[in-house]
Amino acid sequence: MSIQYIYPEFEVIRNENRCIACRVCERQCANEVHSYNEDKKVMISDESKCVNCQRCVSLCPTRALKIVKSDCTLRENANWQNDTIKEIYKQAGSGAVLLSSMGNPKSFPVYWDKILINASQVTNPPIDPLREPMETKVFLGKKPDVIQRDENGNIKCEMPPQIELSMPVMFSAMSYGSISYNAHASLARAATELGILYNTGEGGLHEDFYVYGPNTIVQVASGRFGVHEDYLSAGAAIEIKMGQGAKPGIGGHLPGAKIVGDVSKTRMIPEGSDAISPAPHHDIYSIEDLRQLVFSLKEATEYKKPVIVKVAAVHNIAAIASGIARSGADIIAIDGFRGGTGAAPTRIRDNVGIPIELALAAVDQRLRDEGIRNNVSLVVGGSIRSASDVIKAIALGADACYIATAALLALGCHLCRTCQSGKCNWGIATQRPDLVKRLNPDIGSERLVNLMNAWRHEIKELMGGMGINSIEALRGNRLMLRGVGLNEKELEILGISHAGE
Amino acid sequence: MLIDAKELGYKEINEKIRESGKECEIVGALGQRFIAAGMSGKTISIDGVPGNALGAYLNGASIKVKANAQDAVGDTMNDGLIVVGGNIGDAAGYAMRGGKIFVKGDAGYRAGIHMKAYKEKIPVMIIGGRAGSFLGEYQAGGIIVVLGLKNESAHDNSGKIVGYFPCTGMHGGKMYLRSDCEGIKFPGQVNVAHAKGKDLDELKEYIGEYCEEFGLNADEILDADFTVVTPDSKNPYKQMYVAN
């Protein structure tokens, strides 16, 4: 073997006593790991191609398969870890930039897991959500600072455009192209059934999905793919994508190989052509320029749609958000550094940006200090994994959360982190028709609805425990949170006390 | 309908355009932004100087400006026609996907960035004078033509037909420059050639249309050297990445 040879990361363990050579695994693995040896009448595997997506394991009828991490590793070294060394081999062999998928897998602190939620005891009784009404509905958009009355003393009720959500969670941007038609269909249908919104991402809106417009956020990114008047008018809101948590400061790039058929039509670019979203919007170099894009979109849609500006959580996020809040945007979406992606340079994904928990706390505080918090709603994403993460985010000041990885998991994603290959065995991050059809949108949307309904129950239960009966009363209520194992600076930024205080 | 823009903000102007019939004459424009954003089915003439983002997301309307226009003309335009009798500012035709922009004078920086095309939808931008730096960056489709004609309103007509860094990241479409392009530095991933044969036929059609708008002589304009720039790959970044 050559100097470049890297021992496969995973081993395919086949229990020969159980294997009936039905060849299901062979048909199911788009990575072509399994094959049938006619001479010996046995299944064999080339584990070097395995990405540990668990598809074959899940579908083997006799449970003959398991995938394990190989124990053939380089000598242990706390500084030069296996992955680090393998990455060097890959780059020495190719001269290329490392490309990864899904969110940052490194062991950075997860602040959600160091924050605990309050509950009422004795003095302020908890509320039982089974017995009493609990409000999980939220409205996103600019809110007036003061009550205004007309000359007859009646309250003026006209509000800037709002998004109504039945619960404070939305499916965040994933483009058609990076994920499949069936994945989009599942998200669109589930959002409609749930009374929440999904997001087209930057790949345009497939003509079949215009019917879900009232539950759709249409995105405008630097490449402006598929953006035209009908598209802008179709959605419930328009999102300007300035950045993404997984790759702050760089653009998007969907390889030509994925621009096929309807993806090409929806993006309105020729088949096989790379879809390049430049790093910046080349017409936005300042908050003033951003304001221009915000208002050009509002003009084009006659002020009927709220405009969201999505940015990645980066070092100066509080100042940036303050600028955006003055740009005329109705909603700011902030994406933390653990947010997922269909493909991002490894070094950027793993090293750029900041945790969403800190970014959110800093932004909410800054907007309050400046008296402009009501100018905008705040939506946060970048690894919201559960109902308790949602509760914590809202108590830290968010109006709603964006989820994407969690939604894909509900659709069957097994987090193998090879979406960039386009061979997703679960029919999600792929455009191969034989793979796409593995994801049934009837089942997919049902699973998403289940997940959200379960979270809604948990949200109610957690709120009830705190003696709070509406999301409104929880928002920015940091007294409901305590930190554990956090230092003073972290507590100061999060604006919470330590447990026991 | 006649709209006197002098006392109006952009919101009121657009409301009036929407209310008006097909024909619409705006006088006294004083830098109001977003005029005709997203509109279709209107023929609009503008006297005075319209502000930034004129005809953004334009969807089939036709806009004629006698004087200059400012930045971001025809941003993300889908269909229609924008004709400007003077010069235009920066970032014209950003991500334009259809329709035509004809400018008699010069264009500022970053014209035609990320213009794209799909099937029969081919956007065309023709600049009569010269274009600033970064012309056609990331161009993904469509046609950009720069004629380098003498610009009466410019102080100095001796500069190059296009500024620095044209065609960076270009991966689709075509650019025609009425010049031998000596001394102009193009990036590695584009082909730069002398326009002839089929290219010239295509050009003739567009220039004809352009000349009709401004009462110019097409034969005179075409009687010159044209350079044609095309990308040499639709996948400029293909080799840059290794899966990790």
Ligand code: SF4
């Ligand atoms: S890539 Fe997936 S389907 Fe193929 S062998 Fe590995 S776990 Fe099984």
Ligand code: SF4
């Ligand atoms: S979407 Fe598919 S390819 Fe991507 S991580 Fe999930 S299972 Fe793997």
